[in-house]
Amino acid sequence: MMVVGCLCLLLLPSRPGKSGTMEQPGPAPEAGAAAQEAPMPVAEDDLLFNRKATVLRIVDGDTFDARVQLGFGLSVEPVGKFELGRFRMYGINTPETHKRAPGMTDKEWEVEKAAGKKAAARLAVLMPVGKEIFLRSMKPDKYGRWLCVAWATFADFGVVEKSVNAQMLGEGLAKANSYGDEPLLKAK
Numbered sequence: 582m583m584v585v586g587c588l589c590l591l592l593l594p595s596r597p598g599k600s601g602t603m604e605q606p607g608p609a610p611e612a613g614a615a616a617q618e619a620p621m622p623v624a625e626d627d628l629l630f631n632r633k634a635t636v637l638r639i640v641d642g643d644t645f646d647a648r649v650q651l652g653f654g655l656s657v658e659p660v661g662k663f664e665l666g667r668f669r670m671y672g673i674n675t676p677e678t679h680k681r682a683p684g685m686t687d688k689e690w691e692v693e694k695a696a697g698k699k700a701a702a703r704l705a706v707l708m709p710v711g712k713e714i715f716l717r718s719m720k721p722d723k724y725g726r727w728l729c730v731a732w733a734t735f736a737d738f739g740v741v742e743k744s745v746n747a748q749m750l751g752e753g754l755a756k757a758n759s760y761g762d763e764p765l766l767k768a769k
Contacts (some may be wrong), residue, residue: 630718631738636708637666642675642700642754644668644726645708649716670746671719671728673755675700700754707733707745714745 634647648658659666678697681690715738719728730744737743749755
């Protein structure tokens with residue numbers, strides 16, 4: 582409800598004052614001038630699916646919760662069963678830690694869990710709780726988690742080979758997974 586109220590305020594016409602009106606805008610402040618010179622994104626996806634986020638929790642080696650910055654001082658994070666801020670790393674799959682596969686022996690399950698805990702521990706080092714990361718989300722998976730590629734630094738943002746996903750795959754902590762379409766990352 583609050584989000585709707587905030588968005589409505591953004592749509593209201595500005596009041597006359599030092600900055601002018603919508604019909605006759607006033608002079609642009611210096612910071613605004615720099616923003617006007619910034620290049621526009623080349624595709625709609627650049628606006629919609631690339632976001633800064635803050636890591637809130639590592640769920641396992643390929644799933645995490647994050648507070649996603651939407652712009653205008655708005656953010657979203659997972660609350661209860663509302664999983665909008667839960668992300669699944671696209672193109673990779675790590676061993677399970679929470680759910681045993683049917684037919685798995687006790688020994689196989691122990692090996693799987695140990696490998697899953699190792700992957701989760703590494704992800705927690707690459708993306709510790711509280712760290713600002715950069716995401717490119719793709720689509721929701723069958724559980725409602727957003728598939729994404731994550732980068733730990735802005736300098737690497739958009740460089741697939743330097744993504745956290747690629748690093749987990751390259752270190753042998755994850756396997757390539759296609760989610761029913763072409764895999765983003767390939768095992769080396």
